[in-house]
Amino acid sequence: MMNEVESDFTTRMRDETPGVREVIHLNAAGAGLPPRAVTDTVLAQVKREAAVGPHWAAAEAQERLDAVRTAAAGLLGCEEYQIAFGPGAGRLWGMAMLSRPIPPSARILIARSEWVSNVLNVLRLQQALGVSVEVLPIDPDTGLIDVARAATMIDERTFALCVPVVSSGCGAVQPVQALGALPRPEHCLYFVDGTQAIGQRPVTLETTGADLLVCPGRKWLRGPKGEGMMALSERSLCLLGDPPLLDPTGSAWTQPAAYRTLEDARRFETYDYSLAGRLGLGAAIDTAQRLGVTNIRQAIALRLRQIEAGLRAVPGVTVFEDVAAEPSFLTYAAAGTEPAQLKAQLAHAGIVTATVGLDYARMDFEARGLTSVNRVAPHAYTTEAEADRFLAVVADAVHLAGTST
Template sequence: MMISPDPLRRPLGSGDPGAVTHLNAAGAGLMPECVVTAIKAHLDLEARRGAHWAAADASSAIDETRILAGRLTGVAPTHLAFGEQTSRLWALAFAAMPLERGDRILIARNDWGGNILNAVRRAAAIGAELVRLPMTSKGLIDVEQAAALVDERTVAICASAVANSFGLRQPVEALGSIARPDGCLYFVDGAQAVGQFELTLLGTSADILVAPARKWLRGGRGQAMMALSDRALHRLARPIIIDQSAGTWRPDDSFLSRDDARRFEAWEFSAAGRLGLRASLQELDRIGIANVRAHNVETLRRLGAGLRDIPGLTVFEDEDGEAAFLTFQHASLPADIIVAELARRGIAVASVGVDYARWELKARGLQRIVRVAPHIYSSDDDIGRFIEELARLAGRARDDHRPS
């Protein structure tokens, strides 16, 4: 299927100082025109009518966002909560989970750093046991060995569908299928997967599934979603932070939380951002996840072939692996130098260091890597230009290190 070009893409060499080869969808995908239009239109409405009236005018469209997000993640609208940040939603759910001294939490070493830090902090405060899930030599969660760790003390299993540090898709469906106690909640962070992989609550057997708008959904910053299972809604206590809209303030000054996922939401949110997310979900429906995935697979194939041809460069994802993006290091060029030099040439990639992925990078003996994440809007010219500029940088570094 041919995907229609994005009108917001500026052609390279057009003389526009804002022109960029954007290969950082894992950080924030480029918003399509429909998303930008939706956000701007609502901001214009707010300027004319005020934020409250504008939100009331758009209430039907705002409500539709919940329906579309629920459909994407495989839950009813009642089981879908919105927030401003994925890791905050994850942390709210984790903090609401009953936890006692001696309970066991299993968590992947390559889960999102914020998730790990929240788990470490709460486990230490309660006296619970935090256990890292075993990994294979390819950097995937070892499901068979993980199953052997689950016992009656296990209250949570936590993993990312794709890590932020290395691009291989993790076996979260297989991990979710292992036997676990009735009270054990399965947390799946879908930040690097939702929008380019089929990933639903039912498909993963997860109880909590979170994802942001800004990455592969291309919905802009400040919007995130959390899908909850029936078990999660039943087991998760009142959120540690409550909002007046999340329940009922009763005459005796007690608070009765809502029985649906909205008890994790705040009354205050960006209506313009929510409508941008609605537009991005509609755009994804128009293109189709299968077509997004097919495009990205072929783009990553070309990207990987070009990277592996550059002397001194190591690509960390296997050629036959299912990847969301690719990561690499160079023998003599530090990752932050590569990112900065490419940025000077109008090419956007990212690096990931121990400040965001300490457990995973330390386990691999690394400090920082380069991450390249093309998306549906990435062209052959984008990949070719990136490879050409990177090869030029690598060649210059090789010449600098030759003995005189």
């Protein structure tokens, strides 16, 4: 009965997702196929702006724009004043990190699997201020952050603890809730990147214990590219300062030589943004909530189990995640075939996948002795037949590579 229910759910997802008729899409970790509701919302707003101009169209859409903030707050488990929108998760994360007054003696503890743009902004602080950037230890048995050892690293000099729920180079889920429960100084903010989790897992400020939680709209939520959101705890709203760049949406010019910045999360927003994209993000959140994040996760997990079993059955293929640990996606390598070459062969067969290299996961990959991996990330719209087709192409590619050497 469970398989029948999940099959009905996948069919429903596919009925609402026109792109499934064009390709076999296995790169939701990069950008999911948008549902019809998102595309229709975006196009309708663009057409309205063409008819009456962007500002008039914005005034007409104000209630719907307010509803997007309400929807985002519901998804991330906070109040509306704690939500900030921006062009992406990495930009919002960086704006918040760089807004923090930090002394040169500060320590920032960071996961070795942290997202590249987050690492870059931490390195900027290290180079500009001389702060200490230290990598959180890994449990050799699980490959995850060692919570007990991490606890011993936190002291009065620790100003930030930075961890992704799931990285982009490995689908394993980090113990973010346990890390968030660790004692830390009042000035130590917990930065959590939910990019590869939100939309397929119930991740909120409360469930993670985060002071800052970010995610983009384009991945598991299947919203427009160029839209992201950030939720800030009460503590972070107090401790974070002005953004590195000010904007009249987040700050007011109060006197010829004075200004005042908002106290809520909107201080990080900008006046210029895509109304169509923002409304599309709202449609994506509404769609995910209507379908049920738990239902989405169950369908994804079912497909990942099928794909993992199939990949492990191909001689010469190494899968880097344990499906029993409920990863968000799978990464793998095929002997005798470069990741980029295998990705191209899959693309030739109409199958969309991805590779991840050192440029996006340098610390993690160097520690694991990797330079690049293939990534397969089905969504709830992926069928058993599509997964079988993917596995057949991988098996053929590996066999061909073996016979040509």
